[in-house]
Amino acid sequence: MERELETRLRAWMEGRAESRWLEKCQWELAEPHPETTQLESVRADIISTVEFNHTGELLATGDKGGRVVIFQREPESKNAPHSQGEYDVYSTFQSHEPEFDYLKSLEIEEKINKIKWLPQQNAAHSLLSTNDKTIKLWKITERDKRPEGYNLKDEEGKLKDLSTVTSLQVPVLKPMDLMVEVSPRRVFANGHTYHINSISVNSDCETYMSADDLRINLWHLAITDRSFNIVDIKPANMEDLTEVITASEFHPHHCNLFVYSSSKGSLRLCDMRAAALCDKHSKLFEEPEDPSNRSFFSEIISSVSDVKFSHSGRYMLTRDYLTVKVWDLNMEARPIETYQVHDYLRSKLCSLYENDCIFDKFECAWNGSDSVIMTGAYNNFFRMFDRNTKRDVTLEASRESSKPRAVLKPRRVCVGGKRRRDDISVDSLDFTKKILHTAWHPAENIIAIAATNNLYIFQDKVNSEMH
Amino acid sequence: MEGTMFARGLKRKSAEDGEDVEGGLAGTQATPSYSLQRQSLLDMSLVKLQLCHMLVEPNLCRSVLIANTVRQIQEEMTQDGTWRVLAPQAAGRAPLDRLVSTEILCRSVREQEGERPAADVGDGRTPGLVPGLSAVPSAQALRSPQSSLWEVDSSRENRGGFQKSLDQIFETLESKTPGSVEELFSDVDSSYYDLDAVLTGMVGSTQSGHGSGLQAFTAVATPPPGSSCRSDLGELDHAVEILVET
Numbered sequence: 001m002e003r004e005l006e007t008r009l010r011a012w013m014e015g016r017a018e019s020r021w022l023e024k025c026q027w028e029l030a031e032p033h034p035e036t037t038q039l040e041s042v043r044a045d046i047i048s049t050v051e052f053n054h055t056g057e058l059l060a061t062g063d064k065g066g067r068v069v070i071f072q073r074e075p076e077s078k079n080a081p082h083s084q085g086e087y088d089v090y091s092t093f094q095s096h097e098p099e100f101d102y103l104k105s106l107e108i109e110e111k112i113n114k115i116k117w118l119p120q121q122n123a124a125h126s127l128l129s130t131n132d133k134t135i136k137l138w139k140i141t142e143r144d145k146r147p148e149g150y151n152l153k154d155e156e157g158k159l160k161d162l163s164t165v166t167s168l169q170v171p172v173l174k175p176m177d178l179m180v181e182v183s184p185r186r187v188f189a190n191g192h193t194y195h196i197n198s199i200s201v202n203s204d205c206e207t208y209m210s211a212d213d214l215r216i217n218l219w220h221l222a223i224t225d226r227s228f229n230i231v232d233i234k235p236a237n238m239e240d241l242t243e244v245i246t247a248s249e250f251h252p253h254h255c256n257l258f259v260y261s262s263s264k265g266s267l268r269l270c271d272m273r274a275a276a277l278c279d280k281h282s283k284l285f286e287e288p289e290d291p292s293n294r295s296f297f298s299e300i301i302s303s304v305s306d307v308k309f310s311h312s313g314r315y316m317l318t319r320d321y322l323t324v325k326v327w328d329l330n331m332e333a334r335p336i337e338t339y340q341v342h343d344y345l346r347s348k349l350c351s352l353y354e355n356d357c358i359f360d361k362f363e364c365a366w367n368g369s370d371s372v373i374m375t376g377a378y379n380n381f382f383r384m385f386d387r388n389t390k391r392d393v394t395l396e397a398s399r400e401s402s403k404p405r406a407v408l409k410p411r412r413v414c415v416g417g418k419r420r421r422d423d424i425s426v427d428s429l430d431f432t433k434k435i436l437h438t439a440w441h442p443a444e445n446i447i448a449i450a451a452t453n454n455l456y457i458f459q460d461k462v463n464s465e466m467h
Numbered sequence: 468m469e470g471t472m473f474a475r476g477l478k479r480k481s482a483e484d485g486e487d488v489e490g491g492l493a494g495t496q497a498t499p500s501y502s503l504q505r506q507s508l509l510d511m512s513l514v515k516l517q518l519c520h521m522l523v524e525p526n527l528c529r530s531v532l533i534a535n536t537v538r539q540i541q542e543e544m545t546q547d548g549t550w551r552v553l554a555p556q557a558a559g560r561a562p563l564d565r566l567v568s569t570e571i572l573c574r575s576v577r578e579q580e581g582e583r584p585a586a587d588v589g590d591g592r593t594p595g596l597v598p599g600l601s602a603v604p605s606a607q608a609l610r611s612p613q614s615s616l617w618e619v620d621s622s623r624e625n626r627g628g629f630q631k632s633l634d635q636i637f638e639t640l641e642s643k644t645p646g647s648v649e650e651l652f653s654d655v656d657s658s659y660y661d662l663d664a665v666l667t668g669m670v671g672s673t674q675s676g677h678g679s680g681l682q683a684f685t686a687v688a689t690p691p692p693g694s695s696c697r698s699d700l701g702e703l704d705h706a707v708e709i710l711v712e713t
Contacts, residue, residue: 106524132524194527206584242535244528263528296508296539300532354511357531 019233025449027395027408027458047450049437053117053125056441059087059448060127061455062112066096070130071457085446087457091140091180096131114199116208118221129206132195135210137186138223145173191217191227198248204255204465207309209261211248212404218283230278231260246361247306253313257282265302267327285327285335287315297349297358305361306334310370311442317373319364322346326373326387339385339392342377344415344426357427357431365440365447376435379424380451381411397435397449397456408458502549507541 045063050058059071072090099108110131118126118137125140149171154160201208209218209230209260216231230246235241248260256272268281289298301321308317316327318335322343324336341362345352352358357378364375376382376396385392394411414423437450445460512533544550 104524126603241531244531246528263532296505296536299535300540303528303532350508353508356515356529359526359532 027460032051046452048111049115050439050448050450051115052439052441054119060115062115064111066110068093068095091182093182095129100231114202116199118207128199130196130199135188136184138182139183139185146176146193147171148174185411186224188219188224197357200250202250202255213244226358246304253308260306283332296453300358310366312370317364319362319375323414324364341383363446365438366442367440376438378431379429380433380435382435397451512537
């Protein structure tokens with residue numbers, strides 16, 4: 001109670017005009033470039049991950065079929081002022097193929113679980129993509145010139161008849177149509193017995209970690225045949241297994257710190273300087289259970305599905321089934337903020353357990369200034385929470401309601417009682433339409449929403465600057 | 468009476484028994500509707516553990532969460548003394564009776580404390596949420612004379628068997644070699660492999676030697692009281708078999 005009052009007072013005292021930003025925000029669908037078809041953003045396969053690179057110029061998406069599609073933001077041009085900064089397809093490649101584990105007689109899915117960009121160090125872009133078992137480093141380069149005027153070869157590459165060569169020339173580089181080439185540079189295989197759920201590039205730009213259900217490994221980007229195990233929560237007897245790792249991430253600034261979340265709702269911050277095997281956490285973040293809310297499903301809904309450090313590195317954002325929480329790294333006892341994503345589902349937990357929806361893993365995202373957080377929900381809804389004003393909005397990612405340049409209309413779910421005209425009732429929510437993956441541009445108000453097979457990119461034209 | 472759902476605050480549905488249901492209820496039975504729905508949840512969980520496999524390795528997180536839920540239910544049932552193996556008379560009930568939409572289990576103690584359910588969730592049916600599964604009103608399940616109770620020789624023995632079967636699930640998740648699978652299957656009827664058979668409960672009857680009259684949905688653990696020590700493996704044994712089936 002006190003904490004809530006304190007927060008309200010703080011918001012009132014800050015009282016800036018932009019504190020009402022979330023209300024003034026007008027999200028509209030970024031129409032793809034007129035020359036590309038709508039199909040570019042619709043896939044045969046379910047999108048399984050979405051990630052902007054560090055500048056926001058590129059947006060990578062992975063899907064269930066093991067493919068990666070990268071979109072690039074077009075530079076604003078004076079000729080077409082309306083198409084300022086639209087995203088077009090930049091490159092498509094097959095990252096992972098299905099495999100068969102002969103020892104266990106099991107298939108290994110090619111679904112891309114996570115993509116993480118490496119910080120750009122030269123003209124090329126690099127990213128890591130992973131499925132359940134294998135991580136791959138891909139290098140993306142552009143070729144927009146080619147040499148012409150060889151002495152020994154003609155334009156098609158055939159050897160010339162030497163008798164026709166009467167003088168020597170120096171080949172020159174001529175411009176050509178842009179070609180984007182993607183090549184696998186490293187394959188980090190055989191590091192994981194269990195399914196990889198997270199990868200995270202360290203701020204040192206030399207190492208990265210990969211986490212599966214029970215273990216976390218540290219890799220060097222240049223070394224593929226060796227990795228260091230830094231967390232291992234596998235019990236001596238698998239019979240005693242009651243908790244698994246659900247997500248993990250390196251601190252954005254401190255290369256020795258990382259966090260991992262568990263299926264019991266706890267977060268562990270670990271310091272790699274303390275020991276080679278970080279089984280003892282430096283800090284344990286756990287909210288005590290509310291005894292009045294206890295049910296058979298309490299543990300399941302407390303399982304953390306995603307954890308993200310804020311850009312500042314001071315906070316962590318976690319998503320569990322019904323809420324998103326903001327944690328201060330300096331306070332382990334409880335989160336500093338809790339936001340209800342869809343509390344109306346609390347009375348439906350049994351049905352959601354029955355149809356397995358209760359195990360859905362939603363991701364969460366910070367905006368560039370760490371003032372707004374976003375996460376997905378059902379019925380193609382996604383939610384944004386303004387941390388300063390405590391206001392929130394529900395929006396829907398759907399083509400029907402989004403004509404070009406149309407502004408997204410806030411949606412509302414009603415739980416009985418008075419119902420407004422456009423409200424959706426809880427019982428008519430479509431639980432097959434779930435928004436699990438969302439991403440926010442690192443600097444601007446541009447968001448990418450993956451709704452099953454469709455990718456939506458929304459821009460806030462009114463407030464393109466971050467607050 | 469620490470450690471039960473009740474002591475932790477989940478109040479039972481009603482005071483039909485005329486008892487004070489706030490803690491201190493060692494040995495007394497849960498009210499029929501709550502225990503029925505709890506049983507239904509247990510059955511559902513066990514089926515889920517069975518079904519999560521096939522071609523791709525099961526999701527370990529999901530399996531762990533379901534198994535923990537099963538343990539919680541089992542603990543609570545053990546503590547309020549309802550942990551008993553299903554009696555043979557329980558046969559003949561339609562399978563769908565057990566898939567009660569257990570909305571009541573989702574309620575926190577605040578909601579349960581002396582109120583009526585809200586109109587829109589009162590009947591426990593959520594058609595939008597569970598397509599393809601007809602939720603049976605709880606009233607119908609209540610009328611069934613055979614309540615969902617297990618009967619064992621000793622609850623401890625059953626608990627041990629239960630735990631053992633859960634362990635087997637994780638061990639087999641851990642080491643899926645053909646050898647161990649063969650061992651688990653060695654004395655099992657081949658009809659276990661038929662998932663439909665499992666769901667209609669026919670499988671259990673075969674093993675325990677009862678006639679095909681047993682129709683209990685997931686009550687495959689139906690040996691008569693006093694049977695051999697294998698009675699404690701019961702249904703969870705089947706869960707393991709199906710789980711590790713390749």
